[in-house]
Amino acid sequence: MRGFLASSIGVVTAAALAVPLALSTPALAEAAPVTPGSTQSLPLVPLGPSAAARIPGVPGMSTSPGPGAETRGLTPRDVTTFSLVGVVWDDATAELGGRVQVRTRSVATGTWSAWQDVDTHNGEHAADPGAVERGTGRLRGATAPLWVGPSDGVEVRVQAENTATGRRAAARPGRLPAGLRIELVDPGAAQPPSAADGKNGAISPPSHLPPDDDKGDVAATLPAMSMEASESSSANLPHAPLGALAISALDKADSTADAVLAGDGRLTAAARPYIGPRPRIVTRRGWGADESLREPGFVYTSTVKAAFVHHTASGNNYACADAPAVLRSLYRYHVVSEGWRDFGYNFAVDRCGTVYEGRAGGVAKPVLGAHTMGFNADSMGVAVIGTYSSTAPPKAAVDAVARLTAWKLGLFGADPRAKTTLRSGGGNLYKKGTNVKLNVISGHRDGFATECPGRLLYNQLPPTRTASAKLQGR
Template sequence: MFKISSMRGYFASSIGVACATVLALSAPLPAAAAGGPGVHRPPATRPVTGATVPGSTQSFPLVPLNPDRAAGTAPEMGLAPQSVRSFSLVGVVWDDPATELHGHVQIRTRASGADRWSAWQDVETHNHGHGPDPASDEGSSSRMRGSTAPLWVGDSDGVEVRVRAEADQVGGTRTPTLPDGLRVELVDPGAEPGQGALAPSSQADPVQRSDEDLPYGGTGADAIASAVEAGLASLNASMNASMFPAPSDETTNEADVDQAGEVRGGPSAAAKPFAAPRPRIVTRSGWGADESLRESGFVYTGSVKAAFVHHTASGNNYTCAQAPSVIRGIYRYHVVSSGWRDIGYNFLIDKCGNIYEGRAGGVDKPVMGAHTLGFNTNTTGIAVLGSFTSTAPSAAAVNSVAALTAWKLGLTGIDPRGTTYLTSGGGNLYPKGANVRLNVISGHRDGFATECPGKLLYGKLGSIRTAAARLQGR
């Protein structure tokens, strides 16, 4: 249960009715070609006043591609070439979140307005280690589904999918199977947020309620008060101007000030020893989060003792100007397609080094994310947009990981070069309840057997720890 802050009423009244008006939208079903009808998951029913089109999700069931296969042949599922409404991000989901997809997923797409199809692209299937802990209210929700990593493909209006099961690599004893309920999810991230739109971001002071009382669609006082957070993820310009360059011209950056134009700075580096300055952070309203998608409440843990670094495995074929759209696509895929309460990561960073607020609840708060299965408690999850198994992360992205971890860990005086103990919530490396010693800045693979964050980003963690400590003045 959470305490209701006395400041909540003040903030709500000062914002007034700017966020109180909501709209009800509906959308037609997609025109499906061969391969069976698709299910349209409509945009939010209560978008923020002044926001632009919030996006949508098209969902198509996968069907057997080799129904007459011989005994012992690996099953294949897929979707014949389809002409669909515009989408930019794609992934595959299935019914049981506890079931892993042992196989290969490939997708090819057709760019909107073009005749040629892309080459086949592999989708990262080993995504089980991302998500809420199984014992948590979020992880045990009936909305949860298994899912691949999402893949950014750019504006497209055609799709084809093939999924093939693989045999057990150890001894060959497991009969090749695929999960039940396989579907391909086509995500339209929606348009950029409108200029001057008052879109709520995170909320500093939660409403008192239990997880069972948190349906999707925050409205009324919740949405009004959460608008206050739009100013909390901002730049202390006088302190940071010489340390952190302004974002590239391609980057969407909104709401570094509140509605009255007041700059809201983060904790000062002079507030405590070894506290680093707060880097510039693009708020949820800045990247266009549709706040009616997520659950309206927040879950906090005791404190942030460690940071896990991830890659989104969504590919590197995006520009920095497209990064807000990529994040909106991942957000919708996590919530609508995978059944999570919000985007899983606490922060995201693009290839130009721009830092974005992820899961709602306050960038300076210990918000429980859904990023490292078994270790979401007392940690923060930072994801770099891209795939870094064979591609190196940009220097700008690496520098921003160091700046962000220096500030976030510095809020509680934690040395980025140190180690800490975390209690496992259960996973494939450590059993539930195990007391595990981990680096304060760890890669996802340190807490779960996975390739994430890719070997080339993982190899940068040593220099990130050193740089973060230097930014703290150590």
């Protein structure tokens, strides 16, 4: 790793940067090439009374779906293979009050699943009002995405919630937002499949690539990359060579030396003793991100004062070897379906504890994400892949969150056990401009009225704060 450390890289605040690189050396075959993914976007049509009658009441609704409530969906149909579903609508500020259910047909078995509920989501993961991302004119409202695995058939039903207008008044028939569509996302396939580490399911570099801690001349064996991929990979210099599939783990001493040489976080003398050991991080190139999807350049905030922990609410029906495909699907859903500039979270963690680079711009830098509406500035978002409302998060995933936050928060002098103050950018809990005191490691629900990151993952945050601080040496 030392062969790739260079002079300090300054942190740019709230600026978009484009860093095209020209590759002059002979190129080998693309590392772990991925077949480009695709998105089928199908409009949801009104369903007849018989379909609506099959939809049960929704726990937690003020009134159950009933007579007159708008119902839309799709009857069973064959479609091109996909692995992730979600529902979107035209107005990103409109909420979907009601129930969304899907059932899908497995490619492997040819059988239909039971009906599955899709989390209605309603804007909780998004850019702050007034942020660069909000000005694109492409944003759409969306449910959470649901991972269903390779499927070639789908049926959808969405029913609005009837709303009461007063204590004695009859319920008003519920209405759904305009422009409802089902998004069927195919993540694309690695060709050949990425090698898996037997211990934790992490992606391993192909044999023709140098390992991520190689000290030789990487330029001589650099795989071919597009300009967009070069831009994304260059943001992680000098921590890893250009084109690296993973950023290697470092012990505490080497993590500190690495950060000092790179100038990460504008380190203060007081912060230097408390940088945790850097975990191994699979890069965007490692999980197969299609860099042509995102907007060019990067946007940075001033610092990283807090980490918000999320779950993706995409279900737990995935193997660790599937995690790169899940990430490619989530990324495509965020950008193509929801209209975001890039993947929403700064990092992702799978159930086996593998850490992945999320939004492009450099794993050690204060990249502005779109994870916690109102509190994206001066924070980072970490999403544990899965749904943890009634399922306990695996210990490996919780431990990985502790390791990641110990390192990244340490670069910016933040104590995981402490509290910090963030200024709200606007949301459903705090008005824009409100100064809010939050835990340095917070759950999404601390900044926005939401179930995320699920009750059972949220309950793991107190010991995670302790473990993260211990790794920092506090």
